[in-house]
Amino acid sequence: RLRNAAAVGEELLRYFADLRGLSEEDLDDLRRETYLALASTNMALDSPRRAIGYLNPNPNPHPNPNPKTEPQPMVEYEFGGPAGAVGVMVGLPLVIYGLYFACGADTCATELGALGRVTEGLTGDFGGLYSAYAMGLFMMWMAGQVVLERILPGEAALGVELKDKSRLSYVLSGHLQFWATLAVLLFGAVEYADADGDLRFIKFTSLPLSLIYDHYLGLITASVIFSFGLSTYLYATSLTKPMVKLADGGQTGNVVYDFFIGRELNPRIFDFDLKVFCELRPGLIGWAVINLGCAFKQYENLGYLTAPMLLVNLFQGLYVWDALYYERAILTTMDVTTDGFGFMLAFGDLAWVPFTYSLQARYLVDHDPGLSSAALLCIVLLKVVGYTIFRGANSQKDAFRRDPNSTTVAHLKTMDTKRGRKLLISGWWGVARKINYTGDWLMGLSWCLLCGFDTIIPYFYAIYFGVLLVHRAIRDDHMCGQKYGDDWAKYKAHVPYAFIPYVF
Structure with a gap:
């Protein structure tokens, strides 16, 4: 009966395709979307994974011998599969720490001795990697960016069409958020000047941004911890979502790989899009702010800013501003339209970008x-x-x-x-x-x-x-x-x- 129903369904699809003048390729797309929709609601097929197997142009030549158990999913891994995912999840944090310890205030090693500096830094004082103060700063930063994203006005935009034919809505306020963040950091501190105890005037000045440089190591650790925590939340919540909400590449059935690559395509808390927010706001703006902190530290040390420090802040600040000004373009990138939101993107957005891309500014604090x-x-x-x-x-x-x-x-x-x-x-x-x-x-x-x-x-x-x-x-x-x-x-x-x- 199931085979007969499938045959009738195929005839209906072809009839509809003929009416609409669809090509054979368009018919294939329609067939895939139809069976995925059926599978996501547990109709017609007893398993979503079997829907994928049915539609796969190269089906598994060894069918599941026990039809009552879940068939093995058709897997196409990237990044070296589960082993590669583990390597990346371990290796990328080590690279960030390695760059920090290899290139410090006293020297920036290029010889093999740099490896010794990195090893000593990671193992000599393991407790020094974590700072409750830095963790607090990082959490305040994330909370502040969420608040700005929520309250600032912006242009309404629609994302690309999803599997269920819906399109998510977005508010493009990243450009305003960039300037609002700088305004708060550069003019958010209040100083009171008085003479003989009488208040004379109030001056708005910058926050002590050199603290960013002073707590750079602790902030790295905070970003790593937060990225792993966010990735765990994303994976856990994705397990309750229907198949139509998942990214194609994150449904392999391997926990480690799916945790890394990301299962859900567009995870949201109500209308707050976690992936698009992390893609541009806290990490990218954070990169520009770390650069500012390095500039403040150099001025604190030297009493002036060098031309390379000014230029690196200008160059990279322009890059960040450009990405936020043309924020609409991010909605059609592979990160948003294709990849699930897991460790790969979360860590890249929140830890890798701000703490490796700011390497030049950190180097220039102490090196001419x-x-x-x-x-x-x-x-x-x-x-x-x-x-x-x-x-x-x-x-x-x-x-x-x-x-x-x-x-x-x-x-x-x-x-x-x-x-x-x-x-x-x-x-x-x-x-x-x-x-x-x-x-x-x-x-x-x-x-x-x-x-x-x-x-x-x-x-x-x-x-x-x-x-x-x-x-x-x-x-x-x-x-x-x-x-x-x-x-x-x-x-x-x-x-x-x-x-x-x-x-x-």
């Missing part, structure tokens, strides 16, 4: 790179070139996605695909398939160059980010190949280079 005016000018020009490429490419892509007939992009050449979508093959996107990544990396290199050439450690960002972008490009290429099929090969013939024309 001795750069000439000519060198500084060249670095500024590199930053301008990188930002021009990055912003030009991203703005062009976003304008095309919103309205392909807009006057700003209507003149660009496109390629039709069987899915009905057009792909840009001219303008910035005719230069290279990931030309925005190229601009992004050039900006990052300019930050590192501000630290001079005495040690390679401040160049960690440029090295790591280059590897990350290559991995992300390969991952995107694989997913687009699956999505567009032969059309993707044709597109790559039009735009053969990924990052740099005639090079890579």
